[in-house]
Amino acid sequence: MEPLDCVFCAIARGDLPSYRVLDGDDVIAFLDIHPVAPGHTLVVPRRHAATLLEMPEAMAGPLFAAVARVARAVARAQGADGVNVLQANGPAAGQTVGHLHVHVVPRRHGDGLRLHIPSGPEATDRTAMAAQAERIAAALAAL
Numbered sequence: 063m064e065p066l067d068c069v070f071c072a073i074a075r076g077d078l079p080s081y082r083v084l085d086g087d088d089v090i091a092f093l094d095i096h097p098v099a100p101g102h103t104l105v106v107p108r109r110h111a112a113t114l115l116e117m118p119e120a121m122a123g124p125l126f127a128a129v130a131r132v133a134r135a136v137a138r139a140q141g142a143d144g145v146n147v148l149q150a151n152g153p154a155a156g157q158t159v160g161h162l163h164v165h166v167v168p169r170r171h172g173d174g175l176r177l178h179i180p181s182g183p184e185a186t187d188r189t190a191m192a193a194q195a196e197r198i199a200a201a202l203a204a205l
């Protein structure tokens with residue numbers, strides 16, 4: 063059920079304007095109104111889901127296929143050297159609009175953006191790593 067005040071639902075319905083680049087049955091894409099680079103695009107499922115964690119799994123295929131297509135198009139249109147695909151779930155992760163969306167950001171060598179995942183120190187506690195893997199595997203099995 064979509065919240066009445068969801069901005070991306072309103073964009074999907076056409077009730078709010080956007081610079082739309084893809085108008086699919088299940089997925090739309092439009093320019094981010096606060097771009098970190100020219101061509102910064104958001105890929106958004108039409109049907110409301112707050113986060114990836116709440117999205118029906120059947121949506122994963124259409125959504126990620128659209129992400130890949132949009133990434134190719136953005137890279138070509140912007141003459142990019144690379145592309146970041148970024149996605150945040152929940153305020154703690156930096157999500158600011160409560161409707162699942164995937165950022166596609168064209169990159170250039172030396173553009174100065176810091177969008178990389180930092181590398182932590184090498185995990186050396188094998189017991190802790192094995193326990194984490196077991197917990198995640200068990201959670202997956204329980205879904």
Ligand SMILES: [Zn+2]
Pocket residue numbers: 064065068069070071072109110111160161
């Ligand atoms: Zn929504």
